[in-house]
């Protein structure tokens with residue numbers, strides 16, 4: 001890809017947000033680790049240095065090779081980047097005396113500076129740092145201050161290098177996007193030509209060239225990513241794309257048939273494989289969440305392998321991997337971050353399948369996948385689907401999984417999801433579902449004592465699943481859903497609503 005913006009990552013929690021904001025300006029960008037600058041520097045037009053949890057004064061200084069970039073490319077240094085330029089090029093960085101975390105307002109902005117085009121004094125910015133820049137580097141010129149941070153923004157005379165202490169990528173920096181536009185569009189002159197349509201045209205052309213007359217197999221999950229990947233590939237290679245949609249017996253009620261029909265309606269060459277019995281048999285007696293995930297992952301590979309073997313001469317395996325899955329971010333601790341849950345759909349299939357991998361969406365963020373899907377003319381309902389985990393209801397049935405428990409949970413889940421649609425709430429929620437708890441509780445129905453299962457309802461708001469908050473539904477809605485579940489689903493006599501945020505809880509219970 002040419003004409004892109006290079007974001008060098010120093011491990012900040014906000015690095016992906018920088019990329020998101022740049023893409024919102026219709027500019028393509030890529031995140032690379034700070035010490036892996038791409039060799040072909042002609043391909044990128046500007047560089048952004050991210051923030052970092054590390055300090056430029058500590059032992060764990062992260063040193064980028066700036067000699068490859070300065071004077072050659074317009075450069076914007078954010079937070080750690082700004083401190084790095086100051087500390088190692090003639091200025092001074094010291095621990096701050098005052099708390100510099102949260103909202104601040106620009107108290108001074110250099111007049112007539114293109115960098116601050118359309119940004120006024122008082123504009124709110126977001127600070128998050130414990131070191132502060134005491135003196136600017138050699139040839140540094142002050143551009144903006146806040147009450148507590150004198151050197152909040154500066155440039156370096158004689159080169160297109162700008163540095164800011166605050167985070168323009170965070171929504172709380174109200175003019176952050178404007179500032180990025182000023183730097184990228186007006187100073188670095190990067191073209192704003194990254195749109196869903198241009199992505200589709202380019203990707204279809206590349207796929208045609210890459211795949212020629214080869215056959216490709218793709219596992220559809222019913223989710224947005226694999227569906228959009230399929231439609232893109234279908235546009236490029238038509239019937240040479242063989243889709244397989246596996247029923248693992250852990251999908252939502254009627255999902256297998258409905259989604260299969262939908263895929264066929266879109267003209268895809270798709271085979272539905274009902275492997276429910278195989279999955280449920282393999283899961284028998286397993287109650288550990290990670291064990292269940294592994295079993296499901298393994299059976300999926302077996303089923304998928306059996307199916308691919310039946311396609312003569314298939315050469316490629318297509319996957320709906322998206323950008324957040326592949327970004328090779330720098331970890332603050334220098335090692336891989338702790339595994340909370342093994343989300344098995346990342347990492348692909350094992351080597352024995354001997355297929356080459358094609359991942360047409362691997363440069364896109366989730367909302368961009370949806371926009372690309374829309375520009376491909378895909379159904380709104382399919383594109384608006386909430387995420388659903390690969391292991392499906394197995395990780396929403398706490399403890400061991402049986403066919404009967406799946407049936408109960410499917411009924412409960414369907415009432416909840418249909419209710420969300422009926423109350424016009426479905427699109428306002430990032431993800432919702434029901435959880436079958438491994439406890440019985442006492443109830444009374446008519447004059448009879450009952451001793452039946454408890455279900456929990458979970459619904460969250462989120463942007464990326466990394467953090468999430470529970471949804472504050474109208475009481476009337478919760479009351480209606482709870483009544484309907486208890487009245488209609490045999491075996492359930494109690495409904496609770498999960499009011500935990502992530503962190504410290506996770507979205508799924510297992």
Ligand code: XMP
Pocket residue numbers: 293341342343344345387388389390391431465466502505506507508509510
């Ligand atoms: P957690 O529970 O980690 O979930 O807060 C974050 C997002 O990931 C989904 N999830 C999974 N997706 N395989 C998947 O494909 C899995 O094993 C898995 N576990 C959680 C979850 O539904 C939420 O969207």
